[in-house]
Amino acid sequence: MIRAAHRTAHFREIFADGRPAADHPRAVPYETPIAIEFNGIGYAVMMASPVEIEDFVTGFAIAERLLPRDGAFADIAIHETDKGIVVRANLPAADVAPVFERARRRIAESSCGLCGIENLAALDRPLPPVSAPLTLAPEAIFAARDAIGAHQSVGNETGAVHAAALCRPDGAIDLVREDVGRHNAFDKAIGARARMGRAGDHFALLTARCSYELVEKAIVADLGALVTISAPTTLALDRAKAAGLPLYVLARRDSVLAAL
Incomplete structure (x- = not known):
């Protein structure tokens, strides 16, 4: 598997004003399934660009409230297969319980809505207050x-x-x-x-x-x-x-x- 942001594809451009069609190359972004496992538990399958994967999985874990907002994984491994990419990351033992509680297999498109959340109550989960709001010029x-x-x-x-x-x-x-x-x-x-x-x-x-x-x-x-x-x-x-x-x-x- 090639871990890259995009590749070149070829297209034929057809014009409405009667001009002859023209062939030309165009860069097209890669979209690859990335399976995320935390402590050996399959948690999610996301469709994503297959670059900066460590950043992606870390940010995903922070957003899922599995890591603290300034946290990072001590152990993260990326495995490339012919069907996609598998990322295995380990949380500290004290933080694994939420994975068991909320583990689900999600196939999320880039336009995902609830991304497989089964309980609508999740929409009303309490949010922490922003500690230092910025009033921007x-x-x-x-x-x-x-x-x-x-x-x-x-x-x-x-x-x-x-x-x-x-x-x-x-x-x-x-x-x-x-x-x-x-x-x-x-x-x-x-x-x-x-x-x-x-x-x-x-x-x-x-x-x-x-x-x-x-x-x-x-x-x-x-x-x-x-x-x-x-x-x-x-x-x-x-x-x-x-x-x-x-x-x-x-x-x-x-x-x-x-x-x-």
């Missing part, structure tokens, strides 16, 4: 929005992946992760931050719709604010307000909406 949001494109190497090649950036309060971008799934990209960014031991205030900028899942990931990771380039859902607004997460949506290079 508009200039910081515009600076990050203007700069993120230069960090989207796979997105610029393919036009088919999402990006998640972690930014300083002044809008400077510290890191960016990309993936075919918007949830996966955010997990990778959160995981990278934890694995690098980076501290300090960050807000997230996501090239995605502002869904409640992304709001909850930002809250659990204790980010100071969340900025998205698209609109929020009602549940996203409610969950952000409940945890005190500042939310900025429909971010453009010259305007943004701050949720009240």
Whole structure:
């Protein structure tokens, strides 16, 4: 198996104005099943871009509340097979109980909704309050929005992946992760931050719709604010307000909406 972000495919472009069809290559992102096991227990199967896998699984575990927000795995192994990738990570013995309690086999598409959660009560799980909410200056949001494109190497090649950036309060971008799934990209960014031991205030900028899942990931990771380039859902607004997460949506290079 090739662990890469994208490959070249060939297409025939057909025009509406009667011009002759033209053949040309185009970069297409890889989408690969990644099976995640914690302490030998199959927990989830996710469709994701097969790069920065350690970041992805770490961020996923933080979002699932299996690791602390600044945690990392002491032991993680990646096994490539002809059907996909298997990642085996070990949690400390004291933290394994939630895996047994909530273990489920999920096949999640990049547009997943509840991702196999069987109990609707999970939507109302208490969220920790954001410890240091950030009131962002508009200039910081515009600076990050203007700069993120230069960090989207796979997105610029393919036009088919999402990006998640972690930014300083002044809008400077510290890191960016990309993936075919918007949830996966955010997990990778959160995981990278934890694995690098980076501290300090960050807000997230996501090239995605502002869904409640992304709001909850930002809250659990204790980010100071969340900025998205698209609109929020009602549940996203409610969950952000409940945890005190500042939310900025429909971010453009010259305007943004701050949720009240």
